[in-house]
Amino acid sequence: MINILLFAKYRELLDTEKLELDADNIDSINDIKNHLSQLGAAWQQVFEQSNLLVAINQQMARLDSPVKDGDEVAFFPPVTGG
Amino acid sequence: MFIRVQSDDFELNQVKEYFQQYSLQHGAQIGAIVSFIGLVREFQQQRDDKEQVKALTLEHYPGMTESILEQIAQQAKDRWQLNDLIIIHRIGTLLPNDNIVLIATASAHRQDAFDACQYIMDILKTSAPFWKKEQTNQGARWVEARSNDQDAAHNWTKSDPLDD
Numbered sequence A: 001m002i003n004i005l006l007f008a009k010y011r012e013l014l015d016t017e018k019l020e021l022d023a024d025n026i027d028s029i030n031d032i033k034n035h036l037s038q039l040g041a042a043w044q045q046v047f048e049q050s051n052l053l054v055a056i057n058q059q060m061a062r063l064d065s066p067v068k069d070g071d072e073v074a075f076f077p078p079v080t081g082g
Numbered sequence B: 001m002f003i004r005v006q007s008d009d010f011e012l013n014q015v016k017e018y019f020q021q022y023s024l025q026h027g028a029q030i031g032a033i034v035s036f037i038g039l040v041r042e043f044q045q046q047r048d049d050k051e052q053v054k055a056l057t058l059e060h061y062p063g064m065t066e067s068i069l070e071q072i073a074q075q076a077k078d079r080w081q082l083n084d085l086i087i088i089h090r091i092g093t094l095l096p097n098d099n100i101v102l103i104a105t106a107s108a109h110r111q112d113a114f115d116a117c118q119y120i121m122d123i124l125k126t127s128a129p130f131w132k133k134e135q136t137n138q139g140a141r142w143v144e145a146r147s148n149d150q151d152a153a154h155n156w157t158k159s160d161p162l163d164d
Helices: A008-014 A029-037 A041-047 B013-026 B064-079 B110-127 B147-158
Strands: A002-006 A018-021 A053-056 A059-061 A072-076 B002-006 B032-039 B053-060 B084-090 B092-094 B099-107 B130-136 B139-142
Touching (some): A002 A029, A008 A072, A029 A041, B002 B064, B013 B032, B032 B110, B064 B084
Parallel strands (some): A002 A072, B002 B084
Antiparallel strands (some): B053 B092, B084 B099, B130 B139
């Protein structure tokens, strides 16, 4: 299983804080994006955002970064702390 | 290093006490302390803006936030001659004029403390996973990232560390 986390605006838009995804057929962040985009129009809209950020196991990653079974993958908008 | 993500408030006198303790424990000579406190603004831009902020909610990514703050602190210690440093960032619901963030750096001479303090703040703004949601008199909205924050962070990465 891959543990997916969503934060801030995306968590609200999709009304989802976390979900699990079967790791079969998933090799990269792009595969996760394509998979989740099929869940509905709102999901498709979020995963089309050009400034979408992603972290794997709490380290910043890229859309072509590889993922494996057991990874924690988080999607979030640009950060606005401080 | 003292790094905390907390809902509780903080006081500026914690800074002096912390570095005094550090000096005693390490026999270190601190010649300069620089501190920065970020506060909640009531108006996003100018006072004639219609949108008045009533409250701010800060969300973060537990675990990753602390690890990114530690990485930023370590980068600052690698780049400047620092005795020690403090980063405290608040989460939860805050009101106008409330404290949000405290950065404090201690060094033998002032320039290292000034530069490191600004560096930590600039990099935190664009890389630590915090998100602000404002409750305004016109409704609630997520704060958008600003390009001048990106520029400020970028300025530190393009200059050669050997020039400092």
